[in-house]
Amino acid sequence: MATSGSLFxxxxxxxxxxGGSTAGLAATTAGGLIYAALRKAAVTLGPGRTPSAAQQxxxxxxxxxxxxxxxxxxxxxxxISTQVFPLTGAASYTIGxxxxxxxxxxxxxxxxxxxxxxxxxxxxAPTVSWExxxxxxxxxxxxxxxxxxxxxxxxxxxxxxxxxxxxxxLYGAPAPGYQLELFTxxxxxxxxxxxxxxxxPLQYEDCLVLNLACRLAPHFQRNVDPDLRQQxxxxxxxxxxxxxxxxxxxxxxxxxxxxxxxxxxQG
Numbered sequence: 001m002a003t004s005g006s007l008f009x010x011x012x013x014x015x016x017x018x019g020g021s022t023a024g025l026a027a028t029t030a031g032g033l034i035y036a037a038l039r040k041a042a043v044t045l046g047p048g049r050t051p052s053a054a055q056q057x058x059x060x061x062x063x064x065x066x067x068x069x070x071x072x073x074x075x076x077x078x079x080i081s082t083q084v085f086p087l088t089g090a091a092s093y094t095i096g097x098x099x100x101x102x103x104x105x106x107x108x109x110x111x112x113x114x115x116x117x118x119x120x121x122x123x124x125a126p127t128v129s130w131e132x133x134x135x136x137x138x139x140x141x142x143x144x145x146x147x148x149x150x151x152x153x154x155x156x157x158x159x160x161x162x163x164x165x166x167x168x169x170l171y172g173a174p175a176p177g178y179q180l181e182l183f184t185x186x187x188x189x190x191x192x193x194x195x196x197x198x199x200x201p202l203q204y205e206d207c208l209v210l211n212l213a214c215r216l217a218p219h220f221q222r223n224v225d226p227d228l229r230q231q232x233x234x235x236x237x238x239x240x241x242x243x244x245x246x247x248x249x250x251x252x253x254x255x256x257x258x259x260x261x262x263x264x265x266q267g
Contacts, residue, residue, distance in 0.1 A: 031194030033209050034059040040213035040228055043220045055220075056194050062215050064190045066208070071113055071187040075240035078201055079186040080116055083109055087120075089176040091146070091154075096165035105165045112166070112184040118157045123177040132157040132170075146172040153178075203242075207235040 038044045038051050038059060051059065070076040085093070085107045096111035098104070115134055122128040133156050135143075140158040156171035168180070188200060188208075198205070210232035217224045 028198055029194060030060060030063060030191035030196040030198060031056065033063065033198065033205065033212065034194060036209045037063075037212040037216055040209065041217040041220065042222050042225070043216060058219060059212070059216055060191060060194060062219060063208070063212055064192065066212055066215060067188045067190050070211075071185070073240075074114075074185070074245070075243050076236075077185045077187060078204070078239075078243055081184050081186040083107075083182050083184065084121065085109075085180045085182070087174045087176065087178045087180055089173055091171075091173040092167055092169045093180070094165050094167050096163070098164050103165050107168075111164055112159065112182065113187050114185045115157070115159055116183045116185070118183065119181040120153055120174060121179040121181050123175075123179070129181070130155075134159070140169065143171060203235075203239060207232075207239050210235050 034056060035044075035050060038055065039047075043055065044051055050056075085095075087093075093107055094103075094105040095107040095109055096103075096105045097108065118132040118134060120130045120132060130153050132154065135156055135158050137158070137160070140156075143156065152172055152175060154170035154172045154174050158169040158171075160167045160169070170180075174180075188204065189196075189198075191198070200208075210228065214224050214229055214232045216222075217228075
């Protein structure tokens with residue numbers, strides 16, 4: 001321990017065990033989020049002192065759990081991804097990426113956390129789109145068998161949400177050459193190492209750092225500061241407010257008695 005001068009910014013413990021530089025930890029990496037969170041959680045007490053390898057691993061595991069949990073909430077999803085896949089005429093297709101490589105999906109894309117909407121696209125010019133009704137397991141189980149003499153245009157989509165590869169079922173086989181258009185949640189990525197780059201809107205950094213700090217404090221036998229907890233709550237509320245879907249009122253049926261199609265947006 002330093003014995004002279006100010007204690008501020010001096011090495012107060014064995015830097016070989018706890019680290020003594022910020023090399024490799026930038027605000028655009030998972031390690032940068034971890035460094036800031038551990039500082040706010042009062043786990044690393046001095047500026048510029050990076051966590052040990054064991055602390056970083058504990059923190060990256062907790063960050064992965066945090067993002068996984070938040071990605072279950074539509075209000076944390078900042079974007080909807082649009083993907084188009086070719087259809088071969090089959091009535092079901094697998095989608096996802098198996099980390100073990102033992103299963104290769106028909107659609108090589110991340111397993112959709114949730115499908116907001118879906119369409120069948122024609123192979124003509126101009127392209128014609130038919131909206132699919134997305135149903136849950138209970139509704140799908142009650143549907144009668146599809147009886148088609150030839151491939152046509154499906155009307156229903158069911159996603160069994162299996163992991164890491166799920167299966168998409170269409171009610172009726174589509175005509176070959178048609179395409180399936182999916183609008184899916186674009187989740188916040190999960191991070192497996194401190195060097196992973198963080199490509200997120202800027203406002204997400206504050207939310208992840210503050211909420212990760214609240215999780216890490218008790219993990220390292222620290223009390224969560226009330227101000228920190230309030231800041232974490234406020235940062236999450238701000239994200240939810242901007243990510244909340246903005247429904248548009250359907251006034252096509254008119255208003256009042258014999259409204260005759262009055263449109264509130266046109267007066």
